[in-house]
Amino acid sequence: MKILLVDDSRTMRNIFKRVIVGINAAETAEAGDGVEALQVIEQSGPFDLMLLDWNMPNMDGITLLKTVREKKIFTPVIMVTTEAEKSRIIEAIKAGANNYMVKPFTPDALKGKIEETLKKAKASATA
Amino acid sequence: MPLTANKLFMVNISNDKLVATLSLHATEPPDKTSFEEILNQIGGMKITLDDEGKKAVEDFVAQLTRKEIPGPMVIARGRKPEPDQPGKIETLWPDPAHATKQESETSSVSSENYYDRTCVVVGKDGQELLRLIQPQSGQNGVDIFGKEIPRKLASETQIGLGPNVRRQGDIVYATCSGKVEYTNVKVWVEPRFEIPGNVDFSVGNIDFPEDVHIGKNVLDRFKVSSGNDIVVQGTAEAAEIHAKRDLVVKGGIAGKDKGIFSAGQDIKSKYIINSKVQAGRNIEVEKEIVQCDLVCQGRLIIKNGDLIGGRTVATGGATIKTLGSAANIKTVLELGINGKLQEQYQELAPQIRQNRQKAEKVKQVVEPLLQNQKHLTSEQKEKATELLFQAGNLEDSAEQMIEQLRQIARKNEETALAELVINGTIYPGCVIRFPRVQATITMALSGPMKIVPRKVDSVMRISALDERTGSAHDLGATPWDAEFWENLDKLLRPEKQG
Numbered sequence: 001m002k003i004l005l006v007d008d009s010r011t012m013r014n015i016f017k018r019v020i021v022g023i024n025a026a027e028t029a030e031a032g033d034g035v036e037a038l039q040v041i042e043q044s045g046p047f048d049l050m051l052l053d054w055n056m057p058n059m060d061g062i063t064l065l066k067t068v069r070e071k072k073i074f075t076p077v078i079m080v081t082t083e084a085e086k087s088r089i090i091e092a093i094k095a096g097a098n099n100y101m102v103k104p105f106t107p108d109a110l111k112g113k114i115e116e117t118l119k120k121a122k123a124s125a126t127a
Numbered sequence: 128m129p130l131t132a133n134k135l136f137m138v139n140i141s142n143d144k145l146v147a148t149l150s151l152h153a154t155e156p157p158d159k160t161s162f163e164e165i166l167n168q169i170g171g172m173k174i175t176l177d178d179e180g181k182k183a184v185e186d187f188v189a190q191l192t193r194k195e196i197p198g199p200m201v202i203a204r205g206r207k208p209e210p211d212q213p214g215k216i217e218t219l220w221p222d223p224a225h226a227t228k229q230e231s232e233t234s235s236v237s238s239e240n241y242y243d244r245t246c247v248v249v250g251k252d253g254q255e256l257l258r259l260i261q262p263q264s265g266q267n268g269v270d271i272f273g274k275e276i277p278r279k280l281a282s283e284t285q286i287g288l289g290p291n292v293r294r295q296g297d298i299v300y301a302t303c304s305g306k307v308e309y310t311n312v313k314v315w316v317e318p319r320f321e322i323p324g325n326v327d328f329s330v331g332n333i334d335f336p337e338d339v340h341i342g343k344n345v346l347d348r349f350k351v352s353s354g355n356d357i358v359v360q361g362t363a364e365a366a367e368i369h370a371k372r373d374l375v376v377k378g379g380i381a382g383k384d385k386g387i388f389s390a391g392q393d394i395k396s397k398y399i400i401n402s403k404v405q406a407g408r409n410i411e412v413e414k415e416i417v418q419c420d421l422v423c424q425g426r427l428i429i430k431n432g433d434l435i436g437g438r439t440v441a442t443g444g445a446t447i448k449t450l451g452s453a454a455n456i457k458t459v460l461e462l463g464i465n466g467k468l469q470e471q472y473q474e475l476a477p478q479i480r481q482n483r484q485k486a487e488k489v490k491q492v493v494e495p496l497l498q499n500q501k502h503l504t505s506e507q508k509e510k511a512t513e514l515l516f517q518a519g520n521l522e523d524s525a526e527q528m529i530e531q532l533r534q535i536a537r538k539n540e541e542t543a544l545a546e547l548v549i550n551g552t553i554y555p556g557c558v559i560r561f562p563r564v565q566a567t568i569t570m571a572l573s574g575p576m577k578i579v580p581r582k583v584d585s586v587m588r589i590s591a592l593d594e595r596t597g598s599a600h601d602l603g604a605t606p607w608d609a610e611f612w613e614n615l616d617k618l619l620r621p622e623k624q625g
Binding site: 009011012015018055082083084102103104106107108 | 520
């Protein structure tokens with residue numbers, strides 16, 4: 001399994017990685033913003049899951065999500081953000097996010113969200 | 128060298144034919160002479176003149192022309208042969224860094240400790256042992272007649288290869304660990320180190336990666352360690368002996384309260400007295416173990432002898448002829464107890480407590496933030512997430528340590544049913560411990576018997592089972608190390624504390 005972690009905070013990326021180790025993900029790739037993420041997707045894709053931060057320099061997470069979907073890449077995406085407004089959540093879902101995670105969250109909550117997203121993606125792929 | 132001359136001049140040639148000197152033969156300068164005439168004379172002798180030689184002849188003629196009597200002049204020089212530089216063999220072990228360290232360590236000590244010397248040089252598999260430096264070519268010489276003088280040739284640097292070494296290019300490597308033996312003509316590695324006599328000042332300490340065989344005794348204060356087995360034909364005194372596998376001391380161990388002996392696997396000896404002993408598996412002694420601090424992860428066997436005094440841990444149980452002595456000497460025997468459990472508990476329990484406390488503190492900091500999420504800035508939300516993860520990591524780390532302890536405890540349960548077999552007598556003053564319970568012997572009991580822990584009316588007791596009659600004799604039982612077991616149970620309970 002390959003998971004792409006996109007966040008401008010190295011600490012947050014490390015946090016993601018620690019949770020992913022716990023769910024036996026074999027491989028992770030990282031990017032510090034949307035532009036870098038697109039390069040990583042091109043070079044190392046496809047991925048089984050992407051965790052995208054909303055607020056990032058150069059290209060934010062929502063723009064990255066829209067760009068990815070325009071490229072017909074339908075990898076499951078979890079948007080991770082500090083923005084908790086309903087409008088934002090709807091915007092992300094409309095843009096193609098499969099799930100949404102609001103900071104602050106616990107390791108268990110993130111782990112649960114990742115497992116839930118992967119399970120749903122697998123179910124819809126086999127349906 | 129014979130002089131070669133006409134009536135006016137003579138040319139003296141050195142014995143080695145490397146120098147030719149021109150001098151006047153007549154007592155007075157000749158009336159008439161010329162440069163060409165002299166050159167012809169010399170040419171007739173087949174001497175090769177270079178520019179310097181010709182200049183010398185010119186000077187010689189000029190002096191004659193001025194009616195002076197010239198002194199002898201060197202007109203030709205040959206070249207001495209330069210012999211080949213002989214090759215040599217450079218030793219590459221022990222590694223120079225190690226040697227330097229030892230040197231500096233020694234020099235920093237004002238008085239040298241003669242006990243603290245290791246005299247055995249060992250090599251490891253793949254280690255470079257020797258470098259063969261080939262001879263460097265010299266140059267042939269040439270005499271004044273232009274004839275070549277051959278130089279002295281050096282022979283190729285060679286070394287005979289014995290067992291367990293290989294040569295690649297000019298480097299000789301060890302192909303196994305062991306004692307490196309090197310004479311001027313041969314090198315090899317002995318995978319077993321044999322000392323025919325004592326380990327004493329003449330041998331020094333031994334630290335050898337493979338088997339060590341000692342023909343006689345290991346004397347006080349010397350250290351022997353091996354990456355494999357150690358066999359001592361004689362006795363071991365107040366020494367330190369550590370074998371990664373088995374240790375056999377045929378003559379017996381008398382540690383004088385200073386000896387320390389360990390083996391990764393089994394220890395066998397005739398007797399063990401006043402020593403600290405540790406074995407990863409069984410300890411088998413023929414005669415007796417007296418006043419020792421002994422830990423045996425496997426089974427302790429003294430079929431025909433006594434265990435008297437000291438503290439003995441036999442995780443896998445014990446078979447002993449006599450336990451204690453008629454003099455009521457306190458003899459503590461702990462059975463089925465994995466010393467590692469206590470050891471690891473002492474090490475990990477404080478860390479577990481610390482991690483949990485830290486995690487709790489972090490959670491206390493985050494809690495108000497979580498209650499008030501709507502008013503948090505993005506930075507505060509990120510920080511709160513980090514803190515939550517920090518707390519999670521601390522808890523995970525504590526949980527991992529607990530799991531480590533759980534595994535040892537599980538192993539301990541497997542050995543907890545270890546039994547003590549007494550073929551002879553067990554005397555008062557002996558304390559027999561099993562996990563959680565102990566019994567002090569108050570009257571002498573005769574065997575053969577088996578002493579085991581067992582539940583009587585759901586209370587753990589220690590019983591002596593008479594092998595002949597099959598009857599059980601209750602030795603009583605008091606809690607032993609209750610606080611430790613209670614704390615351990617509490618710590619290992621599956622639900623998280625706090």
